[in-house]
Amino acid sequence: MHSLLESVRRHANASSDRSGFAPTPFRGLGTVRALYPGELQVTVQKPLIAICLQGRKRVTMGPNSFDYGAGEALVITADVPTISQIREASPAAPYYALALELDAALLRTLITEADLRPVDTAPIRVERADADVMDTALRLMQLMDRPAALPVLGEALMREMHYWLLTGHHGAAIRSLGGADTHAHRIARAVALIRQDYASTLRIGDLAALAGMSESSFHQHFRAITTLSPLQFQKQLRLIEARRLMLMESRGIAHAAHLVGYESVPQFTRDYARLFGTPPGRDMREARQTA
Structure with a gap:
């Protein structure tokens, strides 16, 4: 973990914006840095994995709170409203994390190729970060120092990262995102439309049809997964x-x-x-x- 922390530290210190986020050349992958414990941040989070490398953070969804620190990973497998706060950080020991937005299309491909079984599970969980995931993350960060290799090896490493996530500690939860016919995947189609047209009038019938559900079933599963009604x-x-x-x-x-x-x-x-x-x-x- 020390080598990954050093790679993330270098990138974050050089490239972080004022919010503490620094994107990488890899789609959906970025680093996070904070010098002090932060204020509460309210957001509707996209599916992701966040690997904490130094410091501590708390994420709350509904009545449930999840604390995680160095060597632990938070996985969110649905678009859910969260309140988050960095709890441990200082100029001498900043909070550092690596965050990856999960690629549902890639997950579906890997689930089919590896003959894995999708399941519906809770949308947030914390586990120890898998060694294979950490190793792949390190190689992704190191690849940025070799720009000529990025277009050749970058996609392969992102594919490998998603494979280890599917087969590791968080595998069951992540498969719910990639499964073609899980409730989570059906609701995700509706959520994508709400995100796209959030300023427009919401038509529940259209969303339910997109999810392939009756309106009553759609309301039930939408709230079960996101903790909120569509409105x-x-x-x-x-x-x-x-x-x-x-x-x-x-x-x-x-x-x-x-x-x-x-x-x-x-x-x-x-x-x-x-x-x-x-x-x-x-x-x-x-x-x-x-x-």
Whole structure:
């Protein structure tokens, strides 16, 4: 693990943006760095694996909290709302992690080729990081020092990474994402459409048809997997995107509210305060002072 930590440290220290994230040339793979324990971050998380290499982090979904530290990996296998917070970090010992968004299409291919059985499981879990996964991650990070080899070996290593994830400690949970006919995969199709058209009016019948379910079954499985109703899920997406627009693009409150689909600014303000714990104007002032 020490070698992987050093590779991640070098990349993160050289390339992190102000949020602490640094992408790599590999699709969906990036590093995370934090110098101090952070504020609570609310997001609708995409399926991913996050390997902690130094420090500690807590992720909460609904009533369940998951703490993980160096050598442990958090896996999220559905689009779920989370509240996260880095708990241990300092300038002398920053928080470092490697995060990979899971490629569902690649997982489906590997499940078929390896004749693995998809199953439905809980969408979040923490386990020790597999040695094979850590080894492949190290080779991916080291490959960035050899740019001529990136187009030749990069895809093969990403494929290998996903294979070890499917067959390791997190395998059962990750197979639920890659299975062609699991409830998680069906709901994922609907979630992708909500993410794409989050500012539009939600049509439950269209989403249920896309998932191949009746409306009642769709509501039941959507809530079981994401912990939210489709309308609540869309609302959180809208509010999270509005916060990004205000914070990162300096959009005004009313402008951001309308861009994400709100017709009423007072309603937007109320919903924002419920989710983030403070009204948008105060939240922006405090965020900018912290920055």
